[in-house]
Amino acid sequence: MIIAHYAHRLPANHDIGLIRARARERGPLWDAVPELFFKGFLLREAGRHGAIANNYSSLYLWRHDEAFREFLVSGRYKVVTESFGRAEIQTRFALDARKGTGREARFAYREDLAIPLDADLTAIFAGEIELNRALASRPGTVAATIGVDTASWTLTRVLLSEQEPSGNEDGTSYEILHLARPLLDTLPQAGAL
Template sequence: MITAHYAHRLPADYDIALIRERAKKRGAIWDAVPDLFFKAFLLRERGRFGAIASSYSSLYLWRHDEAFRDFLVSGRYKVVTDGFGRAEIQTGFALDARKGSGQVARFAYKDERRIALDADLTATFAAEIERSGKEAEKAGAVAAIIAIDAKNWTLTRLVLSEHEPDGEQRGEAYEILHLARPLLETLPRAADQ
Protein backbone atom coordinates (compact mmCIF):
# COMPACT_ATOMS: atom_id res chain seq x y z
CA MET A 1 0.00 0.00 0.00
CA ILE A 2 1.13 3.53 -0.73
CA THR A 3 0.10 6.79 0.90
CA ALA A 4 0.20 10.03 -1.06
CA HIS A 5 -0.47 13.53 0.24
CA TYR A 6 -0.11 16.91 -1.40
CA ALA A 7 -1.21 20.36 -0.28
CA HIS A 8 -1.78 23.75 -1.85
CA ARG A 9 -1.43 26.81 0.34
CA LEU A 10 -4.21 29.29 -0.38
CA PRO A 11 -3.98 33.09 -0.38
CA ALA A 12 -5.24 34.73 2.82
CA ASP A 13 -8.24 36.20 1.00
CA TYR A 14 -9.17 33.00 -0.86
CA ASP A 15 -12.88 32.18 -0.76
CA ILE A 16 -12.99 28.90 1.18
CA ALA A 17 -16.53 28.29 -0.12
CA LEU A 18 -14.94 27.61 -3.54
CA ILE A 19 -12.86 24.79 -2.03
CA ARG A 20 -15.88 23.28 -0.32
CA GLU A 21 -17.79 23.37 -3.61
CA ARG A 22 -14.86 21.85 -5.53
CA ALA A 23 -14.63 18.93 -3.09
CA LYS A 24 -18.38 18.39 -3.32
CA LYS A 25 -18.31 18.32 -7.13
CA ARG A 26 -15.13 16.25 -7.56
CA GLY A 27 -15.67 13.86 -4.65
CA ALA A 28 -18.11 11.53 -6.36
CA ILE A 29 -15.66 11.02 -9.25
CA TRP A 30 -13.43 9.12 -6.82
CA ASP A 31 -16.08 6.96 -5.17
CA ALA A 32 -15.46 3.95 -7.45
CA VAL A 33 -11.76 4.24 -8.43
CA PRO A 34 -10.18 0.77 -8.60
CA ASP A 35 -7.31 -0.01 -6.23
CA LEU A 36 -8.00 3.04 -4.05
CA PHE A 37 -8.76 2.44 -0.38
CA PHE A 38 -9.65 6.09 0.08
CA LYS A 39 -9.12 9.66 -1.04
CA ALA A 40 -9.75 12.41 1.49
CA PHE A 41 -10.38 15.96 0.28
CA LEU A 42 -8.87 18.01 3.11
CA LEU A 43 -9.03 21.60 4.30
CA ARG A 44 -6.93 23.47 6.83
CA GLU A 45 -8.59 26.79 7.45
CA ARG A 46 -6.60 29.69 8.87
CA GLY A 47 -7.53 30.34 12.49
CA ARG A 48 -9.17 26.93 13.03
CA PHE A 49 -7.61 23.98 14.83
CA GLY A 50 -4.14 25.55 14.97
CA ALA A 51 -3.80 26.44 11.28
CA ILE A 52 -1.89 29.68 10.61
CA ALA A 53 -2.72 29.55 6.89
CA SER A 54 -5.40 27.96 4.74
CA SER A 55 -4.59 24.99 2.52
CA TYR A 56 -6.43 22.52 0.35
CA SER A 57 -5.04 19.03 0.03
CA SER A 58 -5.67 15.43 -0.89
CA LEU A 59 -4.70 12.30 1.01
CA TYR A 60 -4.76 8.87 -0.65
CA LEU A 61 -4.22 5.27 0.35
CA TRP A 62 -3.54 3.22 -2.78
CA ARG A 63 -3.60 -0.58 -2.86
CA HIS A 64 -0.28 -0.83 -4.74
CA ASP A 65 2.30 1.21 -6.65
CA GLU A 66 0.73 0.56 -10.08
CA ALA A 67 -2.46 2.28 -8.93
CA PHE A 68 -0.51 5.36 -7.86
CA ARG A 69 1.40 5.24 -11.16
CA ASP A 70 -1.87 5.07 -13.09
CA PHE A 71 -3.16 8.11 -11.18
CA LEU A 72 -0.13 10.09 -12.32
CA VAL A 73 0.00 8.99 -15.97
CA SER A 74 -3.75 8.88 -16.67
CA GLY A 75 -4.22 12.63 -16.38
CA ARG A 76 -6.04 12.57 -13.02
CA TYR A 77 -3.33 14.75 -11.46
CA LYS A 78 -3.57 17.20 -14.41
CA VAL A 79 -6.87 18.46 -13.02
CA VAL A 80 -4.97 19.49 -9.90
CA THR A 81 -2.06 21.12 -11.74
CA ASP A 82 -4.45 23.00 -14.02
CA GLY A 83 -6.20 24.52 -11.01
CA PHE A 84 -3.46 24.90 -8.41
CA GLY A 85 -0.09 24.11 -9.96
CA ARG A 86 2.21 21.19 -9.28
CA ALA A 87 2.67 20.36 -5.62
CA GLU A 88 5.22 18.10 -4.01
CA ILE A 89 3.57 14.73 -3.44
CA GLN A 90 4.68 13.17 -0.19
CA THR A 91 4.57 9.40 -0.53
CA GLY A 92 5.12 6.55 1.86
CA PHE A 93 4.88 2.80 2.03
CA ALA A 94 2.16 1.77 4.46
CA LEU A 95 3.55 -0.49 7.14
CA ASP A 96 0.01 -1.09 8.37
CA ALA A 97 -3.51 0.19 7.73
CA ARG A 98 -6.56 -0.72 9.79
CA LYS A 99 -10.26 0.07 9.63
CA GLY A 100 -11.77 1.29 12.87
CA SER A 101 -15.38 1.15 14.03
CA GLY A 102 -16.11 4.79 13.14
CA GLN A 103 -18.35 5.41 10.16
CA VAL A 104 -18.25 9.07 9.10
CA ALA A 105 -14.74 10.54 8.92
CA ARG A 106 -14.92 14.27 9.64
CA PHE A 107 -11.27 14.97 10.46
CA ALA A 108 -7.85 13.64 9.50
CA TYR A 109 -4.78 13.85 11.70
CA LYS A 110 -1.24 13.67 10.31
CA ASP A 111 1.77 13.38 12.57
CA GLU A 112 5.28 13.02 11.11
CA ARG A 113 8.19 11.69 13.12
CA ARG A 114 11.83 11.34 12.10
CA ILE A 115 13.45 8.05 13.01
CA ALA A 116 16.59 8.56 15.05
CA LEU A 117 19.79 7.54 13.29
CA ASP A 118 20.65 4.98 15.95
CA ALA A 119 17.12 3.56 16.32
CA ASP A 120 16.55 -0.17 16.01
CA LEU A 121 14.39 -0.15 12.86
CA THR A 122 12.77 -3.53 13.46
CA ALA A 123 11.72 -2.55 16.97
CA THR A 124 10.62 0.91 15.81
CA PHE A 125 8.44 -0.50 13.04
CA ALA A 126 6.89 -3.09 15.35
CA ALA A 127 6.08 -0.44 17.97
CA GLU A 128 4.57 1.90 15.36
CA ILE A 129 2.42 -0.86 13.85
CA GLU A 130 1.15 -1.74 17.33
CA ARG A 131 0.51 1.95 18.11
CA SER A 132 -1.38 2.44 14.85
CA GLY A 133 -3.55 -0.59 15.60
CA LYS A 134 -4.43 0.90 18.97
CA GLU A 135 -5.33 4.19 17.27
CA ALA A 136 -7.73 2.27 15.01
CA GLU A 137 -9.38 0.73 18.09
CA LYS A 138 -10.22 4.11 19.63
CA ALA A 139 -13.82 5.30 19.64
CA GLY A 140 -14.60 7.27 16.50
CA ALA A 141 -11.57 6.08 14.53
CA VAL A 142 -12.51 5.31 10.93
CA ALA A 143 -8.99 4.22 9.92
CA ALA A 144 -5.40 4.41 11.12
CA ILE A 145 -2.32 4.10 8.93
CA ILE A 146 1.40 4.13 9.62
CA ALA A 147 3.66 4.86 6.63
CA ILE A 148 7.41 5.12 6.08
CA ASP A 149 9.37 7.46 3.84
CA ALA A 150 12.56 5.41 3.57
CA LYS A 151 14.45 8.18 1.76
CA ASN A 152 14.12 10.62 4.66
CA TRP A 153 13.51 7.98 7.37
CA THR A 154 10.28 9.61 8.44
CA LEU A 155 7.21 7.90 9.84
CA THR A 156 3.78 9.35 9.09
CA ARG A 157 0.93 8.52 11.44
CA LEU A 158 -2.50 9.07 9.88
CA VAL A 159 -5.88 8.81 11.56
CA LEU A 160 -9.29 9.41 10.00
CA SER A 161 -11.75 10.22 12.76
CA GLU A 162 -15.32 11.16 13.51
CA HIS A 163 -14.06 13.48 16.26
CA GLU A 164 -13.21 17.16 16.08
CA PRO A 165 -9.76 18.11 17.46
CA ASP A 166 -9.76 18.37 21.24
CA GLY A 167 -6.07 19.03 21.91
CA GLU A 168 -5.25 15.36 22.50
CA GLN A 169 -4.27 14.64 18.89
CA ARG A 170 -0.71 15.22 17.73
CA GLY A 171 0.30 16.75 14.44
CA GLU A 172 -1.84 18.63 11.95
CA ALA A 173 -5.63 18.48 11.95
CA TYR A 174 -7.58 18.64 8.69
CA GLU A 175 -11.29 18.92 8.07
CA ILE A 176 -12.45 16.20 5.68
CA LEU A 177 -14.66 17.79 3.04
CA HIS A 178 -15.32 14.49 1.27
CA LEU A 179 -14.06 10.96 1.77
CA ALA A 180 -14.16 8.73 -1.29
CA ARG A 181 -13.84 5.21 0.10
CA PRO A 182 -13.94 2.62 -2.69
CA LEU A 183 -12.00 -0.07 -0.79
CA LEU A 184 -11.90 1.27 2.76
CA GLU A 185 -14.18 -1.48 4.06
CA THR A 186 -11.72 -4.11 2.80
CA LEU A 187 -8.96 -3.01 5.21
CA PRO A 188 -8.40 -5.37 8.13
CA ARG A 189 -10.45 -4.37 11.16
CA ALA A 190 -8.61 -2.98 14.18
CA ALA A 191 -9.36 -6.08 16.23
CA ASP A 192 -7.90 -8.39 13.53
CA GLN A 193 -4.27 -7.69 14.42
Protein backbone atom coordinates in the same frame (compact mmCIF):
# COMPACT_ATOMS: atom_id res chain seq x y z
CA MET B 1 0.14 0.07 -0.01
CA ILE B 2 1.16 3.65 -0.71
CA ILE B 3 0.14 6.74 1.25
CA ALA B 4 0.24 9.89 -0.91
CA HIS B 5 -0.42 13.43 0.31
CA TYR B 6 -0.02 16.80 -1.34
CA ALA B 7 -1.06 20.27 -0.25
CA HIS B 8 -1.65 23.70 -1.75
CA ARG B 9 -1.29 26.80 0.38
CA LEU B 10 -4.05 29.23 -0.50
CA PRO B 11 -3.97 33.04 -0.33
CA ALA B 12 -5.41 34.53 2.85
CA ASN B 13 -8.31 36.05 0.90
CA HIS B 14 -9.10 32.87 -1.06
CA ASP B 15 -12.82 32.07 -1.08
CA ILE B 16 -13.00 28.87 0.98
CA GLY B 17 -16.53 28.37 -0.34
CA LEU B 18 -14.98 27.59 -3.73
CA ILE B 19 -12.84 24.85 -2.16
CA ARG B 20 -15.85 23.35 -0.41
CA ALA B 21 -17.78 23.42 -3.71
CA ARG B 22 -14.85 21.79 -5.53
CA ALA B 23 -14.78 18.93 -3.01
CA ARG B 24 -18.56 18.44 -3.35
CA GLU B 25 -18.26 18.40 -7.13
CA ARG B 26 -15.08 16.33 -7.54
CA GLY B 27 -15.40 14.04 -4.52
CA PRO B 28 -17.98 11.65 -5.94
CA LEU B 29 -15.76 11.10 -9.02
CA TRP B 30 -13.42 9.16 -6.70
CA ASP B 31 -16.04 7.03 -4.95
CA ALA B 32 -15.49 4.00 -7.21
CA VAL B 33 -11.83 4.31 -8.26
CA PRO B 34 -10.28 0.82 -8.45
CA GLU B 35 -7.35 0.04 -6.16
CA LEU B 36 -8.01 3.06 -3.91
CA PHE B 37 -8.73 2.45 -0.25
CA PHE B 38 -9.59 6.10 0.32
CA LYS B 39 -9.05 9.66 -0.83
CA GLY B 40 -9.66 12.55 1.52
CA PHE B 41 -10.34 16.06 0.26
CA LEU B 42 -8.83 18.04 3.15
CA LEU B 43 -9.02 21.65 4.32
CA ARG B 44 -7.10 23.68 6.87
CA GLU B 45 -8.84 27.00 7.34
CA ALA B 46 -6.97 29.90 8.96
CA GLY B 47 -8.20 30.49 12.50
CA ARG B 48 -9.85 27.04 12.86
CA HIS B 49 -8.39 24.02 14.61
CA GLY B 50 -4.96 25.59 15.01
CA ALA B 51 -4.44 26.54 11.34
CA ILE B 52 -2.62 29.81 10.71
CA ALA B 53 -3.11 29.67 6.92
CA ASN B 54 -5.55 28.29 4.38
CA ASN B 55 -4.52 24.98 2.86
CA TYR B 56 -6.26 22.54 0.53
CA SER B 57 -4.89 19.04 0.16
CA SER B 58 -5.56 15.49 -0.92
CA LEU B 59 -4.68 12.34 1.02
CA TYR B 60 -4.73 8.89 -0.59
CA LEU B 61 -4.20 5.30 0.46
CA TRP B 62 -3.53 3.26 -2.68
CA ARG B 63 -3.63 -0.54 -2.71
CA HIS B 64 -0.34 -0.81 -4.63
CA ASP B 65 2.19 1.27 -6.50
CA GLU B 66 0.71 0.48 -9.92
CA ALA B 67 -2.52 2.22 -8.90
CA PHE B 68 -0.58 5.32 -7.84
CA ARG B 69 1.33 5.17 -11.12
CA GLU B 70 -1.95 5.00 -13.05
CA PHE B 71 -3.20 8.08 -11.19
CA LEU B 72 -0.12 9.98 -12.36
CA VAL B 73 0.04 8.83 -15.97
CA SER B 74 -3.70 8.75 -16.75
CA GLY B 75 -4.14 12.51 -16.43
CA ARG B 76 -6.04 12.47 -13.12
CA TYR B 77 -3.39 14.66 -11.53
CA LYS B 78 -3.63 17.13 -14.44
CA VAL B 79 -6.91 18.44 -13.01
CA VAL B 80 -4.95 19.47 -9.92
CA THR B 81 -2.04 21.06 -11.77
CA GLU B 82 -4.38 23.07 -13.99
CA SER B 83 -6.09 24.57 -10.94
CA PHE B 84 -3.34 24.83 -8.33
CA GLY B 85 0.00 24.05 -9.99
CA ARG B 86 2.27 21.10 -9.35
CA ALA B 87 2.67 20.21 -5.70
CA GLU B 88 5.24 17.98 -4.07
CA ILE B 89 3.52 14.63 -3.59
CA GLN B 90 4.77 13.11 -0.39
CA THR B 91 4.64 9.32 -0.53
CA ARG B 92 5.04 6.74 2.21
CA PHE B 93 5.21 2.97 2.09
CA ALA B 94 2.37 1.84 4.36
CA LEU B 95 3.51 -0.50 7.13
CA ASP B 96 -0.04 -1.06 8.39
CA ALA B 97 -3.55 0.18 7.65
CA ARG B 98 -6.67 -0.65 9.64
CA LYS B 99 -10.37 0.12 9.49
CA GLY B 100 -11.85 1.33 12.76
CA THR B 101 -15.44 1.23 13.97
CA GLY B 102 -16.16 4.89 13.21
CA ARG B 103 -18.59 5.60 10.39
CA GLU B 104 -18.19 9.18 9.17
CA ALA B 105 -14.66 10.55 8.86
CA ARG B 106 -14.91 14.26 9.63
CA PHE B 107 -11.28 15.01 10.48
CA ALA B 108 -7.85 13.71 9.47
CA TYR B 109 -4.76 13.88 11.65
CA ARG B 110 -1.21 13.56 10.35
CA GLU B 111 1.86 13.26 12.51
CA ASP B 112 5.42 12.98 11.17
CA LEU B 113 8.20 11.58 13.35
CA ALA B 114 11.89 11.38 12.51
CA ILE B 115 13.44 7.96 13.14
CA PRO B 116 16.65 8.43 15.16
CA LEU B 117 19.83 7.45 13.29
CA ASP B 118 20.77 4.69 15.70
CA ALA B 119 17.27 3.30 16.20
CA ASP B 120 16.58 -0.42 15.81
CA LEU B 121 14.34 -0.22 12.71
CA THR B 122 12.78 -3.65 13.28
CA ALA B 123 11.73 -2.66 16.81
CA ILE B 124 10.53 0.78 15.69
CA PHE B 125 8.39 -0.68 12.90
CA ALA B 126 6.91 -3.38 15.16
CA GLY B 127 6.06 -0.78 17.79
CA GLU B 128 4.43 1.54 15.26
CA ILE B 129 2.36 -1.28 13.77
CA GLU B 130 1.17 -2.21 17.27
CA LEU B 131 0.37 1.44 18.03
CA ASN B 132 -1.52 1.80 14.73
CA ARG B 133 -3.69 -1.18 15.65
CA ALA B 134 -4.41 0.42 19.03
CA LEU B 135 -5.28 3.76 17.39
CA ALA B 136 -7.63 1.98 14.97
CA SER B 137 -9.45 0.50 17.98
CA ARG B 138 -10.18 3.88 19.58
CA PRO B 139 -13.82 5.01 19.53
CA GLY B 140 -14.58 7.23 16.54
CA THR B 141 -11.63 6.04 14.44
CA VAL B 142 -12.61 5.37 10.83
CA ALA B 143 -9.12 4.33 9.67
CA ALA B 144 -5.55 4.40 10.93
CA THR B 145 -2.40 4.07 8.83
CA ILE B 146 1.32 4.17 9.55
CA GLY B 147 3.83 4.75 6.75
CA VAL B 148 7.56 5.26 6.33
CA ASP B 149 9.62 7.46 4.03
CA THR B 150 12.93 5.62 3.62
CA ALA B 151 14.63 8.62 1.97
CA SER B 152 14.28 10.81 5.06
CA TRP B 153 13.61 7.97 7.55
CA THR B 154 10.40 9.57 8.72
CA LEU B 155 7.31 7.82 10.05
CA THR B 156 3.90 9.25 9.17
CA ARG B 157 0.82 8.42 11.21
CA VAL B 158 -2.54 9.12 9.58
CA LEU B 159 -5.81 8.89 11.46
CA LEU B 160 -9.29 9.44 10.00
CA SER B 161 -11.76 10.20 12.77
CA GLU B 162 -15.25 11.28 13.66
CA GLN B 163 -13.75 13.36 16.49
CA GLU B 164 -13.29 17.10 16.14
CA PRO B 165 -9.86 18.39 17.22
CA SER B 166 -9.60 19.31 20.88
CA GLY B 167 -6.28 21.12 20.46
CA ASN B 168 -4.33 18.40 22.27
CA GLU B 169 -3.68 16.17 19.25
CA ASP B 170 -0.18 15.47 18.02
CA GLY B 171 0.54 16.57 14.48
CA THR B 172 -1.67 18.48 12.08
CA SER B 173 -5.45 18.32 11.87
CA TYR B 174 -7.54 18.70 8.72
CA GLU B 175 -11.26 18.98 8.10
CA ILE B 176 -12.39 16.27 5.68
CA LEU B 177 -14.61 17.85 3.05
CA HIS B 178 -15.24 14.54 1.29
CA LEU B 179 -13.94 11.03 1.85
CA ALA B 180 -14.05 8.75 -1.16
CA ARG B 181 -13.76 5.24 0.24
CA PRO B 182 -13.92 2.67 -2.57
CA LEU B 183 -11.97 -0.07 -0.74
CA LEU B 184 -11.90 1.22 2.83
CA ASP B 185 -14.18 -1.56 4.06
CA THR B 186 -11.72 -4.17 2.77
CA LEU B 187 -8.97 -3.07 5.16
CA PRO B 188 -8.37 -5.38 8.11
CA GLN B 189 -10.52 -4.52 11.13
CA ALA B 190 -8.92 -2.76 14.07
CA GLY B 191 -8.63 -5.90 16.21
CA ALA B 192 -7.50 -8.28 13.44
CA LEU B 193 -3.92 -9.57 13.37
